[in-house]
Amino acid sequence: MSAVVAEHDDHHDHGPAKGLLRWVITTNHKDIGTLYLLFALTMFFVGGAMAMVIRAELFEPGMQFVNPQFFNSMTTMHALVMVFGAVMPAFVGLANWMIPMMIGSPDMALPRMNNMSFWLLVAGVLLLASTLFMEGGAPAAGWTLYPPLVLQTGKALPFAIFSVHLLGISSIMGGINIIATIFNMRAPGMTLMKMPMFVWTWLITAFLLIAIMPVFAGAVTMLLTDKFFHTSFFDAAGGGDPVLYQHIFWFFGHPEVYVMILPTFGVASTIIPVFARKPLFGYSSMVYATAAIAFLSFIVWAHHMFTVGMPIAGELYFMYATMLIAIPTGVKVFNWTATMWKGSMTFETPMLFSIAFVVLFTMGGFTGLMMAIAPVDFQYHDTYFIVAHFHYTLVPASVFILMAAGYFWLPKWTGHMYDERIGRLHFWLSVVSVNILFFPQHFLGLAGMPRRIPDYAVQFADWNMISSIGGFIFGASQLLFLYVVIHTIRGGTGEKVTAEVWEDAAKHSLEWTLPSPPPYHSFTTPPAVIPTEHV
Amino acid sequence: MKKTKQLFAGLILMALGLGTAQADYTLNLMKGVTKVSNDIYDLHMLILWICVFIGIGVFGTMFYSIYHHRKSKGHKAAQFHENTTVEIMWTIVPTIILIGMAIPATKAMIELDDVQEAEMSIKVTGHQWKWEYEYLDNGIHFFSSLDEASNKARQVGSGIDPRSVPHYLLNVDKPLVIPTKKKIRFVFTSADVIHSWWVPDLGWKKDTNPGFINESWTSVNEPGTYRGQCTELCGKDHGFMPIVVIAMDEPDYDAWVEKQKAAVAAEAGSASKQWTTEELVAKGKSIYDTSCSSCHMADGAGLPGTFPAITASPVVTGDINAQVKLMSDGKGMMPAFGKMLSAVDFAAVVTYTRNGLGNAVGDSIQPSAIQALQSATSAADKNE
Numbered sequence: 001m002s003a004v005v006a007e008h009d010d011h012h013d014h015g016p017a018k019g020l021l022r023w024v025i026t027t028n029h030k031d032i033g034t035l036y037l038l039f040a041l042t043m044f045f046v047g048g049a050m051a052m053v054i055r056a057e058l059f060e061p062g063m064q065f066v067n068p069q070f071f072n073s074m075t076t077m078h079a080l081v082m083v084f085g086a087v088m089p090a091f092v093g094l095a096n097w098m099i100p101m102m103i104g105s106p107d108m109a110l111p112r113m114n115n116m117s118f119w120l121l122v123a124g125v126l127l128l129a130s131t132l133f134m135e136g137g138a139p140a141a142g143w144t145l146y147p148p149l150v151l152q153t154g155k156a157l158p159f160a161i162f163s164v165h166l167l168g169i170s171s172i173m174g175g176i177n178i179i180a181t182i183f184n185m186r187a188p189g190m191t192l193m194k195m196p197m198f199v200w201t202w203l204i205t206a207f208l209l210i211a212i213m214p215v216f217a218g219a220v221t222m223l224l225t226d227k228f229f230h231t232s233f234f235d236a237a238g239g240g241d242p243v244l245y246q247h248i249f250w251f252f253g254h255p256e257v258y259v260m261i262l263p264t265f266g267v268a269s270t271i272i273p274v275f276a277r278k279p280l281f282g283y284s285s286m287v288y289a290t291a292a293i294a295f296l297s298f299i300v301w302a303h304h305m306f307t308v309g310m311p312i313a314g315e316l317y318f319m320y321a322t323m324l325i326a327i328p329t330g331v332k333v334f335n336w337t338a339t340m341w342k343g344s345m346t347f348e349t350p351m352l353f354s355i356a357f358v359v360l361f362t363m364g365g366f367t368g369l370m371m372a373i374a375p376v377d378f379q380y381h382d383t384y385f386i387v388a389h390f391h392y393t394l395v396p397a398s399v400f401i402l403m404a405a406g407y408f409w410l411p412k413w414t415g416h417m418y419d420e421r422i423g424r425l426h427f428w429l430s431v432v433s434v435n436i437l438f439f440p441q442h443f444l445g446l447a448g449m450p451r452r453i454p455d456y457a458v459q460f461a462d463w464n465m466i467s468s469i470g471g472f473i474f475g476a477s478q479l480l481f482l483y484v485v486i487h488t489i490r491g492g493t494g495e496k497v498t499a500e501v502w503e504d505a506a507k508h509s510l511e512w513t514l515p516s517p518p519p520y521h522s523f524t525t526p527p528a529v530i531p532t533e534h535v
Numbered sequence: 536m537k538k539t540k541q542l543f544a545g546l547i548l549m550a551l552g553l554g555t556a557q558a559d560y561t562l563n564l565m566k567g568v569t570k571v572s573n574d575i576y577d578l579h580m581l582i583l584w585i586c587v588f589i590g591i592g593v594f595g596t597m598f599y600s601i602y603h604h605r606k607s608k609g610h611k612a613a614q615f616h617e618n619t620t621v622e623i624m625w626t627i628v629p630t631i632i633l634i635g636m637a638i639p640a641t642k643a644m645i646e647l648d649d650v651q652e653a654e655m656s657i658k659v660t661g662h663q664w665k666w667e668y669e670y671l672d673n674g675i676h677f678f679s680s681l682d683e684a685s686n687k688a689r690q691v692g693s694g695i696d697p698r699s700v701p702h703y704l705l706n707v708d709k710p711l712v713i714p715t716k717k718k719i720r721f722v723f724t725s726a727d728v729i730h731s732w733w734v735p736d737l738g739w740k741k742d743t744n745p746g747f748i749n750e751s752w753t754s755v756n757e758p759g760t761y762r763g764q765c766t767e768l769c770g771k772d773h774g775f776m777p778i779v780v781i782a783m784d785e786p787d788y789d790a791w792v793e794k795q796k797a798a799v800a801a802e803a804g805s806a807s808k809q810w811t812t813e814e815l816v817a818k819g820k821s822i823y824d825t826s827c828s829s830c831h832m833a834d835g836a837g838l839p840g841t842f843p844a845i846t847a848s849p850v851v852t853g854d855i856n857a858q859v860k861l862m863s864d865g866k867g868m869m870p871a872f873g874k875m876l877s878a879v880d881f882a883a884v885v886t887y888t889r890n891g892l893g894n895a896v897g898d899s900i901q902p903s904a905i906q907a908l909q910s911a912t913s914a915a916d917k918n919e
Contacts, residue, residue, distance in 0.1 A: 061697040061698070061703065061704075062688065062689065062693070062695075062696070062697045063689055063690065063691040063692070063693070064691070064692070065691075066691070067691055067771075068771045068772060068773075068774065068775075069771045069838075069841070072768065072770075072771065072773070135839075135840035135841075136840050136841050137841075140770075140771075141768065141770075142768045146728075146729060146768070148727065148728045148729070148745060149728040149729065149768065149769060149770055152728070152770065152868055154840060154841060155840075235746070236744075236745060236746020236747060237746060241744075241746075241747070242729060242744055242745060242746070242747075243744055243747070276604075276612065277606070277612040278612045278613065278614065278616070279614065279616035280616065281615075281616050281617065282616070282617055282622055283616070283617070284617075285617075285622050307731060307739070307740050307741055307742050308742045308744070308749075309723075309741065309742060309744065309747070309749035309750075312644065312645065312648045315644055315648070316641060316644060319637070319640060319641075319644065320637060323633045323636065323637060324633070326629060326633060327626060327629050327630060327633070330625065330626075330629045331622070331625065331626060333593060334593070334625045337593060337596055337597050337600070338618075338621070339616075340597060340600045340601065340604065341596070341600045341604065341613075342600070342604050342610075342612070342613040342615075343600070343604050343610075343612045343613070344604065344605070344606040344610050344611055344612035345600075345601065345604055345605045345606060345610075346605070346606045346607070347601075347605075355597075355601065358597070359594060359597070362590065362593065362594075363590070366586035366589075366590060369582065369586065370579070370582050370583065370586065373578060373579075373582055373636065373640045374640065374644050375574075375575055375578060375640060375643035375644045375646075375647050376575050376578050376579045376582070376640075376643075378575065378647065378738065378739035378740060379564055379572075379575055379579070379735065379738065379739065379740075381731075381740060381766070382731060382733075382740070382766040382767060383766065443561075443562045443563075446561070446562065446563055446564045446565075447561045447562070447563075447565070448565070448735045448763070448764075450733070450764050450765070450766040450774075451766075451768075452768045452773060452774075453764070453773060453774030454774050455689055455697075455704060455774050455775075456704065456774070457702070457703055457704045457705045458697055458698050458703050459561075461698075
């Protein structure tokens with residue numbers, strides 16, 4: 001450790017390597033963060049294109065464009081690409097950029113591993129994408145990969161499983177790196193209970209990742225041996241049980257969805273106080289609530305399986321445990337509201353996206369509470385009501401907050417200001433269209449439309465068409481964000497941004513004490529003063 | 536695109552708060568036709584209203600704050616950032632509300648789970664992609680698949696307007712018939728992958744797991760036709776295996792049972808008669824269209840890499856007994872049709888594949904021969 005630091009001290013102000021090779025061999029947290037973010041943005045559009053295929057087929061009843069098998073591949077790949085290719089890498093990218101700057105360190109603790117975990121991610125996602133061109137098509141059993149159905153996949157199955165292994169290794173290494181950085185690289189005086197919320201939420205998320213990715217890897221390895229080595233983990237004929245897979249999968253899967261939402265909470269808790277010009281309300285209760293949510297995420301998995309045939313005691317236990325999640329989640333929402341209360345608010349694009357996040361995520365939380373009620377879930381389960389629920393907690397929540405983070409930190413990263421007019425246009429188009437897209441899906445689900453079907457009865461036609469129209473507008477609106485990113489990198493509005501960028505931001509977190517753009521090795525000497533505005 | 540214009544008009548009207556009386560869609564959960572489904576509906580409405588109430592409170596506060604506490608109105612930021620009393624309150628109050636929800640939810644869950652003292656039992660087996668029903672008390676047994684009109688209209692680029700098909704995708708060739716006002720126990724299993732049997736009007740769905748048995752129950756008060764679908768992704772035609780349940784009052788139901796028994800006897804008679812190749816081919820085409828074409832395609836071309844072609848297939852143009860054996864036992868994703876098709880239907884579809892779909896082998900097989908083969912196989916099964 002000290003040897004690395006000493007070596008860097010010798011040529012103190014060196015910059016990145018020249019040329020394209022810089023991006024391949026880089027061990028710099030900002031370069032790797034940029035790679036993660038650009039990769040995630042690319043995958044956001046790839047996954048988005050798949051969603052457009054889905055919404056185009058569902059625009060009208062009848063089969064117009066694709067065959068049912070390819071439709072199932074699209075729903076499966078859309079989910080896998082968005083989860084493992086877009087949302088998770090985007091948050092790892094933010095962690096890479098922001099954690100060293102927020103805790104006052106020069107870089108991540110394990111820079112070479114950082115490089116490796118990025119390139120393993122690329123390899124994993126490319127391997128997954130390559131299954132689209134294989135005989136028998138890409139996996140089409142849903143992102144949950146339930147056996148026995150997933151064992152009917154064609155040539156793609158072992159490739160998809162190996163891809164999951166690579167993505168898992170990448171995530172675990174990312175998690176280890178983040179934990180090592182936070183535990184070892186904090187500036188003097190930056191005690192755990194003074195860390196910015198984003199750092200806290202990522203610390204907890206990293207532990208979740210390390211705990212769950214091996215479980216998922218184990219589950220898919222059992223699929224592999226069931227398919228090719230004559231084991232019977234999930235086959236009743238050999239003494240196994242297909243439902244066992246679901247238990248293992250959701251033991252991974254439920255914490256996994258929190259991996260995508262906890263850093264979201266962290267960014268929201270970072271942005272809202274800056275634009276309310278007020279400290280975050282209830283910092284320590286925010287930390288405890290995040291930890292409580294992470295703990296609960298491990299003991300509620302079978303609420304995804306209420307209709308699978310569990311004994312009554314299991315149904316009731318998982319119902320009660322799931323309902324408990326509403327309490328810490330409620331605390332978070334109340335705290336954000338209290339942070340805004342009696343503030344002095346302005347509504348730049350990052351704040352707009354953050355407020356939309358609080359409102360729309362809460363709506364996803366409400367439907368989550370409704371689904372926690374086991375007997376009622378016997379109606380909701382596997383319908384469009386569920387589709388609406390988890391898209392509310394992922395798109396206008398995680399994705400909106402990623403957009404907010406982009407607008408919030410792009411001026412810091414690039415030293416250029418984005419075009420506020422286009423940012424607001426992007427926000428308003430997104431927030432209106434995302435509701436046209438997903439709100440009607442509640443109606444469809446309640447009226448009886450199952451999820452994952454390529455065609456539907458005619459009474460579902462009207463709301464599906466409205467949902468598709470919302471989807472097309474939402475998809476097209478995201479091109480504005482792409483424009484903003486490119487425009488800002490290339491100079492933006494031309495306005496010179498200060499180190500602080502946002503009024504009094506340096507009172508909230510250390511990154512605003514560095515110049516914009518920040519130096520290649522963030523803090524080469526520890527910061528003298530630790531901001532405590534939020535504590 | 537008249538419909539599209541109507542929709543846009545509808546959207547604008549909605550935005551104006553005028554509402555529209557447009558189509559026959561519903562917005563809310565249906566109440567259903569059983570006590571359980573009504574209890575679930577009431578529970579759904581209770582939780583929904585609690586959420587709406589909390590939502591109005593939280594969002595109301597937030598929007599009040601957004602409107603009044605803004606810098607452009609000259610509002611100065613307060614600097615408070617914690618209040619233990621408030622924090623304890625908004626932890627305890629939600630806990631009490633949750634306990635209030637858990638009590639009726641527990642009652643409904645226990646009621647839903649109670650399969651005791653059923654008056655009759657029906658076994659439901661999921662298949663890719665049809666349902667098998669077996670009345671455990673009187674031996675009635677049949678398969679239920681998507682009806683032919685929907686099946687034709689749902690092919691890619693069929694050119695048939697789904698709106699012209701009655702109950703598009705929610706209609707079957709043979710519906711499940713149940714008596715009203717009787718507690719009926721369902722047992723669920725699957726022959727291949729996991730499916731889920733859902734009729735919203737009954738208030739629940741249940742997964743069918745291969746190798747395992749699940750249970751549920753219903754008791755329908757009003758005669759009527761209730762429709763549902765498979766709700767667990769089960770492969771290519773997951774969206775095309777609907778469920779239709781017809782509830783009949785006792786006398787009508789008894790008459791239906793008698794009719795089914797008579798039909799079984801007639802079927803046995805037709806299996807022993809001698810069929811001509813033309814008769815078998817004509818009957819075989821409709822069997823092929825409902826039972827085979829979803830994988831091997833309507834023209835017999837299959838899907839390269841996934842489903843083999845029938846046209847010029849070495850199996851279909853080879854030894855007829857080998858083909859019968861393969862179709863009867865199944866292979867890989869190919870289901871074992873020996874137990875799914877009657878002897879007449881089996882013989883007909885074998886004969887059709889050998890003399891249609893671009894093949895012209897010229898031979899045929901009699902239903903009686905199939906029957907003989909099937910009884911030999913089941914005897915062998917018993918010996919094992």
